[in-house]
Amino acid sequence: MREAEEVERLGFPEPPRRSPPGGVPPELDQPGLVGMQFQPELREPLAEIGKEPLRVLLILEASGEVSSRAGSHRRATHRCLAVSGTKAHAEALKEEISGVLATMGLRLSPEKTLITRIDEGVDFLGWRIQRHRKRGTGKHYVYVYPAKKALAVVMAKVKTICRKNTNQPLAVLLHQLNRMLRGWTAYFKYGCSNATFSYLRSYLWKEVVRWQERKHRRTPWKALRRRYGIWPADGDVGLFDPARVSAKRYYYRGTRIPTPWPSAA
Structure with missing residues (x-):
């Protein structure tokens, strides 16, 4: 803290931001992208996940021309997987994300943007995500396995x-x-x-x-x-x-997953 205050007092220019290995480049680190991740309006559709079983998957792919600090242009493509409780929630989430991406010069790909039921499954980044009935029981679980x-x-x-x-x-x-x-x-x-x-x-x-x-x-x-x-x-x-090679499953962590929204309790 003292070093940061000293630098600010002396008036040194802010060093240029560099993207970490595998991180987000500076030209993509925009306020709109952060707003899409922590926007309070998205809390209501996602809150329905705990009340009813997962039913709908929303697959998104955004692409567009991105301007860097040097003035050059390059094409950026981003893929994400959004989960919603119902089809109406997924449609609303799609429109919300489309609006945020439009402010950054990106657009959703109609060919690769998909809304489907979790029971029908979907291929995403080489994985098959689908809900099946567990053998010997009447319970249903979401399984992730190679496509x-x-x-x-x-x-x-x-x-x-x-x-x-x-x-x-x-x-x-x-x-x-x-x-x-x-x-x-x-x-x-x-x-x-x-x-x-x-x-x-x-x-x-x-x-x-x-x-x-x-x-x-x-x-x-x-x-x-x-x-x-x-x-x-x-x-x-x-x-x-x-x-x-032993397969390792990701286990449900529930409330231990950090969330940007305050607790309702």
Whole structure:
């Protein structure tokens, strides 16, 4: 505090704001954006969440030209997920956000702005968000798990890598697969991903075994198994096993989540 008061007393110019790694750039840190996050008018629709089950999801994508301090223009795209109690609340929230974004030169994308029921589910940032009935019970919960499109993309990458040149050692192939699989599973481990990881493990093993058979066309399977093992490995380099990644669920924290609005109690 003393240092800040001393700087203000001496009249030094305010240093330029810089965006932190992964943070919001200065040209996007506008009062309108903060007002959209903490606007009191949005409290009433969101307050209905605690009174009735979640029914509607609002997917938004805003894009537009943003002017920086240097005078240059660049295109900015932002995606967000808004939850509301009813469809009417979601429509009102959409109009409210559209008005705030218009003051910043941004607009909602009609193709990617979606209002849907939570029971029907929606794909968002590679995840599938949908409410299902828990097996063996009559209770319904919102589950988050990898979307089919995200799984198809990583399977296509595995297939492309395994269909490349077979003149390289197996260790080179395993290094390429391991780097990709570690990043993919690290992103999707925070959800209900155990079944997806097991399915990916089976597909991965088949593709690598087929690569071995193409590389050693005249070598029988028993010889390949003795050389590389049941789970493929080449020396100290082993194939990454997605099924060994333990999925971690986000648990409901309720009132422990910080809120900008005062408590009603």
